[in-house]
Amino acid sequence: MxxxxxxxxxxxxxxxxxxxxxxxxxxxxxxxxxxxxxMPFPDETFDLVISHFVVHNISGRKERERAIAEMVRVLKPGGTLVVSDIKNMSQYRKFLEENGFQTRTYSFYHTFPFSKLIIAVRTPVGTGRSIC
Structure with a gap:
C-alpha cells in the first residue's frame, strides 16, 4: 500500500x-x-499484507484502526501482516493483539524519524503456531 x-x-x-x-x-x-x-479486495485474499509508512498519513485514531482492520480483513487465515511506521505503533499492536494476532515489534534507529516494524500473525485455532 x-x-x-x-x-x-x-x-x-x-x-x-x-x-x-x-x-x-x-x-x-x-x-x-x-x-x-x-480496500477493493474480497475477504481473505492475501497471504501477506505489507504497509510501509502509510497509516500515519491517515487522520484520526478510528480511521487508522479502520485501515488496520481492512488489512486484517483481506488477510487469509494464518497470513502475516507487516506494518512499519513512525508513530502510533502501540495503537496498531494493541488493536492486532485484541483481534487474535501474535505480534513482534522491532525498532529501527537508522531511519529518520525513528521507525518500528510490527509483524503480526493470526494463529489458526488449534495449531499452537507462534512467531516468537
Whole structure:
C-alpha cells in the first residue's frame, strides 16, 4: 500500500511508479487505487499484507484502526501482516493483539524519524503456531 501524496513523497504516482518499474526491469503488476480504510479486495485474499509508512498519513485514531482492520480483513487465515511506521505503533499492536494476532515489534534507529516494524500473525485455532 502507498498513498499518492505530493507533500509526503513528491513526484510519486502511477506514472512515476511505472517509470521506476521499467527502469528496474521489474515485471508488470496489477496496481489498484483505493483507500486503506476501504480496500477493493474480497475477504481473505492475501497471504501477506505489507504497509510501509502509510497509516500515519491517515487522520484520526478510528480511521487508522479502520485501515488496520481492512488489512486484517483481506488477510487469509494464518497470513502475516507487516506494518512499519513512525508513530502510533502501540495503537496498531494493541488493536492486532485484541483481534487474535501474535505480534513482534522491532525498532529501527537508522531511519529518520525513528521507525518500528510490527509483524503480526493470526494463529489458526488449534495449531499452537507462534512467531516468537
Amino acid at each position: 502507498d498513498k499518492w501524496s505530493g507533500w509526503d513523497l513528491g513526484g510519486n504516482g502511477r506514472e512515476a511508479f511505472e517509470q521506476n518499474r521499467l527502469a528496474e526491469g521489474a515485471p508488470g503488476i496489477d496496481l489498484y487505487d483505493g483507500l486503506a480504510q476501504d
